Amino acid sequence: MSSKKGLPAHKTSILKSILFYKYFYLMLLPVVAWYAIFAYAPMYGITLAFKTFHYGKGILGSPWIGFQNFIDLMSDTGFWSAFKNTIIISFGKLLFHFPTPIILAILLNELIFRRAKKVFQTILTFPHFISWIVLAGIMTNILGQSGVVNQVISNLGGGTVPFLSDPSVFRPVIYISHIWKEIGWDSIIYIAALAGISPELYEAAKIDGASRWHQIRYVTWPGIRPTVAILFILTIGQMLNLGSSFDQIFNLYSSPVYGVADTIDTFVYRTTFTIGADFGYMTAVGFLKSAINVAMIYLANTLVKKSGEQGLF
Amino acid sequence: MGKLKRSLAIMLMSALLVSGVTACGGTSENTGDSKTSAAAGSSASSESTNAAPDVSEKMDISVALWGIDEALANADNDQFLQAMYKKLNITLKPRQITWDDYTQKAQMWSASGDMPDIMSIDAVGTTYYRNWINQGVIKPLPEDLSKYPTLKEYMNKPDIQALKQPDGKIYTVPRSLYDSLDYCAHDRIVLYRWDLAQKAGITKEPETWDEFNAMLKAIVDKDPEGKKISGLTANNVKQISGFFWLFSDPAATSDGSGSDFKWIKKDGKYVPAVLTTDLALPSLQNMRTMYDQRMIDRDIANMKGTQSYDKFVSGTSAALLLVGYGNVNNQVNERWKKLHPDVPLFDAVKKADYFPATDGNKYHCTFKTYWSESYFSNKMDDKKMDRIMMLYDYMLQPETKEFYRYGVKDVDYKKDGDKITKITSQEELDKKQPSSANLQALVEFDNAYLYDPNNSTIDSAIRESAIKDLEHSREVTKQPDYEVKLTDISTPTKDKFSILDHEFMLKIMAGKEPVEKMWADVLKEYEAKGLSKMIDEVNAKAREMGLN
Numbered sequence: 001m002s003s004k005k006g007l008p009a010h011k012t013s014i015l016k017s018i019l020f021y022k023y024f025y026l027m028l029l030p031v032v033a034w035y036a037i038f039a040y041a042p043m044y045g046i047t048l049a050f051k052t053f054h055y056g057k058g059i060l061g062s063p064w065i066g067f068q069n070f071i072d073l074m075s076d077t078g079f080w081s082a083f084k085n086t087i088i089i090s091f092g093k094l095l096f097h098f099p100t101p102i103i104l105a106i107l108l109n110e111l112i113f114r115r116a117k118k119v120f121q122t123i124l125t126f127p128h129f130i131s132w133i134v135l136a137g138i139m140t141n142i143l144g145q146s147g148v149v150n151q152v153i154s155n156l157g158g159g160t161v162p163f164l165s166d167p168s169v170f171r172p173v174i175y176i177s178h179i180w181k182e183i184g185w186d187s188i189i190y191i192a193a194l195a196g197i198s199p200e201l202y203e204a205a206k207i208d209g210a211s212r213w214h215q216i217r218y219v220t221w222p223g224i225r226p227t228v229a230i231l232f233i234l235t236i237g238q239m240l241n242l243g244s245s246f247d248q249i250f251n252l253y254s255s256p257v258y259g260v261a262d263t264i265d266t267f268v269y270r271t272t273f274t275i276g277a278d279f280g281y282m283t284a285v286g287f288l289k290s291a292i293n294v295a296m297i298y299l300a301n302t303l304v305k306k307s308g309e310q311g312l313f
Numbered sequence: 314m315g316k317l318k319r320s321l322a323i324m325l326m327s328a329l330l331v332s333g334v335t336a337c338g339g340t341s342e343n344t345g346d347s348k349t350s351a352a353a354g355s356s357a358s359s360e361s362t363n364a365a366p367d368v369s370e371k372m373d374i375s376v377a378l379w380g381i382d383e384a385l386a387n388a389d390n391d392q393f394l395q396a397m398y399k400k401l402n403i404t405l406k407p408r409q410i411t412w413d414d415y416t417q418k419a420q421m422w423s424a425s426g427d428m429p430d431i432m433s434i435d436a437v438g439t440t441y442y443r444n445w446i447n448q449g450v451i452k453p454l455p456e457d458l459s460k461y462p463t464l465k466e467y468m469n470k471p472d473i474q475a476l477k478q479p480d481g482k483i484y485t486v487p488r489s490l491y492d493s494l495d496y497c498a499h500d501r502i503v504l505y506r507w508d509l510a511q512k513a514g515i516t517k518e519p520e521t522w523d524e525f526n527a528m529l530k531a532i533v534d535k536d537p538e539g540k541k542i543s544g545l546t547a548n549n550v551k552q553i554s555g556f557f558w559l560f561s562d563p564a565a566t567s568d569g570s571g572s573d574f575k576w577i578k579k580d581g582k583y584v585p586a587v588l589t590t591d592l593a594l595p596s597l598q599n600m601r602t603m604y605d606q607r608m609i610d611r612d613i614a615n616m617k618g619t620q621s622y623d624k625f626v627s628g629t630s631a632a633l634l635l636v637g638y639g640n641v642n643n644q645v646n647e648r649w650k651k652l653h654p655d656v657p658l659f660d661a662v663k664k665a666d667y668f669p670a671t672d673g674n675k676y677h678c679t680f681k682t683y684w685s686e687s688y689f690s691n692k693m694d695d696k697k698m699d700r701i702m703m704l705y706d707y708m709l710q711p712e713t714k715e716f717y718r719y720g721v722k723d724v725d726y727k728k729d730g731d732k733i734t735k736i737t738s739q740e741e742l743d744k745k746q747p748s749s750a751n752l753q754a755l756v757e758f759d760n761a762y763l764y765d766p767n768n769s770t771i772d773s774a775i776r777e778s779a780i781k782d783l784e785h786s787r788e789v790t791k792q793p794d795y796e797v798k799l800t801d802i803s804t805p806t807k808d809k810f811s812i813l814d815h816e817f818m819l820k821i822m823a824g825k826e827p828v829e830k831m832w833a834d835v836l837k838e839y840e841a842k843g844l845s846k847m848i849d850e851v852n853a854k855a856r857e858m859g860l861n
Contacts, residue, residue, distance in 0.1 A: 053424070054448050055423055055424060055444055055445060055448040055449075055450040056448045056449045056450065057448075058426065075841070077838060077841055078838075136617075137617065140612070140615050140617065140620075144611075144612045144615070145541070145543050145610065145611040145612050146540070146541040146543065146629055150541075151541065154541075160611060162611040162612070162823065164612070164614075164615050165611065165612070165614045165615060165819075165823050166823065167824075167825075168825075252615075254550070254614035254615050254819065255550070255614060255815070255816035255817070255819040255820050256614050256819050256820050256822070256823035256824070258816070258820065259820070272420070273416050273417045273420055274416070274571065274811075274813070275439075275440065275571065275811045275813075276420065276439045276440040276441035276442075276444075276811075277440070278440075279424060
């Protein structure tokens with residue numbers, strides 16, 4: 001059962017297959033290399049979570065301290081506040097942001113004029129390309145005491161609202177600004193999924209007397225449901241990153257709102273670079289966040305599979 | 314064997330010859346152009362008592378300093394840099410840092426073993442400062458500085474000597490601001506729009522906190538120019554503690570680093586002034602009142618870059634908290650001249666006076682006589698360290714200072730006694746030696762120069778105002794009582810303890826809950842971080858030091 005070169009038959013067939021698809025494998029190579037160099041190789045740094053960092057000895061030479069960093073974390077009120085905020089903002093974004101690109105895609109799909117559809121899509125996608133640093137400056141001006149929004153409010157007889165320094169309104173500002181920035185970009189994949197639905201299904205539904213609403217409910221929605229499920233799993237897997245939203249929060253927050261806005265990422269950054277906390281301790285915080293992300297992606301995958309859709313793994 | 318000896322002798326002779334030629338070359342370079350190397354030539358006299366320094370080996374020195382990229386961009390045509398390079402046989406290699414990223418970069422470089430030869434940061438008292446020392450990241454200064462007499466004299470200042478570590482070494486060269494804490498009075502300045510105050514019906518310049526608050530309220534409520542004017546704003550929120558603690562807790566004023574909190578004696582025990590309830594609460598209550606009644610700009614916590622200067626000058630903020638008369642000149646006055654060309658700044662703007670605190674005394678903020686320090690990578694050898702010490706010595710010499718301030722003697726300026734007469738205008742001089750504005754801060758800031766009548770970089774009216782106010786401050790204010798020897802001492806808990814007072818000040822100011830409750834929460838947080846333990850450790854150490 002062995003080939004001429006002495007390799008088992010299944011290995012020969014794998015080699016043959018690789019040789020046959022060599023150009024595809026060649027195209028895959030840069031991606032694999034990228035992941036190997038930038039995602040997997042630096043992972044040795046995770047060991048710092050179980051060490052105390054020593055400047056002279058570097059990551060590999062720093063002394064091991066077991067789970068001490070994690071034990072210290074448990075009594076760190078700053079960490080727990082950041083953890084709570086990350087979870088709240090993550091769920092808030094999932095709840096308020098996740099459905100909006102789906103709704104937008106369906107609404108754009110319903111537009112009769114193709115040109116209008118493209119114009120709206122372009123306008124709504126544009127903010128995605130502006131960095132949070134630039135946007136934060138614009139938002140500070142717009143939402144400031146003498147900014148446009150407060151001028152409108154005061155002209156209508158209301159008092160000025162310190163949007164960026166009032167803890168009670170800061171999170172809604174985060175949700176709304178995130179939706180405004182990403183709604184257009186995030187809807188692209190749904191628009192692509194909608195384009196894949198056969199027009200014959202709509203024609204058949206029309207002949208059967210289906211209204212626009214019924215067409216959306218019984219043709220459009222089932223058509224994009226698998227896409228929604230996959231994106232839901234991916235979003236859940238990235239949820240703590242979504243909640244941490246370092247760029248957005250770091251550029252918009254200030255100490256009056258730390259209590260509601262300090263997330264794991266901003267906590268790590270401030271504690272490391274302002275106070276100079278041990279890199280090992282801060283790696284433990286990041287490690288914990290990644291572990292929770294893995295658990296959540298597994299949970300979401302299970303839930304999606306149970307609802308009858310195909311999971312990621 | 315005889316052949317070997319002959320070869321060695323020839324090699325030694327050649328080496329001597331080469332070094333002799335090099336040394337001659339160096340001398341001729343230094344004396345070749347007496348005008349462009351005025352500073353270099355005159356500095357040599359100060360070294361006459363010592364052996365001639367060996368600068369035969371060319372050295373590149375990497376420097377992380379704010380704006381260094383820009384400073385060294387035109388090195389080939391920079392008379393100051395060229396004279397320095399020739400004198401010391403060095404080339405400076407820039408490692409750019411900005412005011413926004415220098416702390417992060419310093420930490421990343423030190424963690425990754427990529428620290429430049431010279432690194433600038435305000436690290437004294439921080440956790441990483443102690444780690445850098447204990448873990449061999451930074452190089453100590455040579456114990457014997459007699460080879461560098463000007464630097465030695467500079468390092469002999471008491472507050473710099475206080476940085477000596479238990480091993481008897483000093484690991485940094487602090488950037489001196491001035492030679493007396495009196496100048497701290499100008500480290501936090503509040504300017505207010507007197508023109509708008511008058512339009513709002515105020516007739517008397519405020520002399521107390523109540524009058525100041527009433528004036529701000531009148532400007533904001535009456536909004537004389539209809540611009541929706543806000544109250545007091547600040548250029549950097551880290552600076553607010555230097556003003557607002559003066560209401561009731563003057564020893565709490567901090568430079569914003571989190572590591573310079575001062576210790577006062579309370580009920581027979583040393584405690585951090587900033588966390589002393591009966592002193593801190595009235596100041597926090599005052600801030601809350603000012604914020605609630607819009608005497609403080611609602612956007613104060615979110616000010617970025619130079620927004621606050623623009624707001625103040627354009628009349629959308631009634632008052633501005635900023636650092637130093639240098640910024641009054643460079644930031645406020647420059648903007649003012651463009652927007653209000655017909656009105657001199659101090660005709661419309663006043664500097665807030667020193668208001669009596671709750672104990673009836675007038676205080677000014679108090680920090681240190683230096684801010685930020687130079688650190689030296691432990692990866693460099695002693696030869697390079699020696700050259701850097703020579704560079705620091707050179708930069709501190711009076712002749713070098715004259716060079717970077719006024720240019721080349723008898724070419725760019727003439728000196729008659731203490732009086733300097735400029736031949737080259739400041740604008741032209743900036744073109745001839747573009748590095749000097751930034752590079753003069755390599756070793757010290759020397760802010761006292763701001764008050765020097767020869768300083769033509771500052772508007773004379775502003776300088777006069779600064780001098781007058783400094784005299785006034787010396788007459789009416791006093792420095793708060795605190796134990797200066799305890800500020801930088803090391804104890805296990807204190808080394809990891811940081812008090813970022815501006816953070817909780819802003820939080821309480823903008824908060825909705827009662828000030829007392831929010832303050833109690835702040836104390837609880839610090840208690841969880843080991844406040845009581847730190848106080849016990851510091852008091853034990855104070856007893857060891859013989860402090861009662």
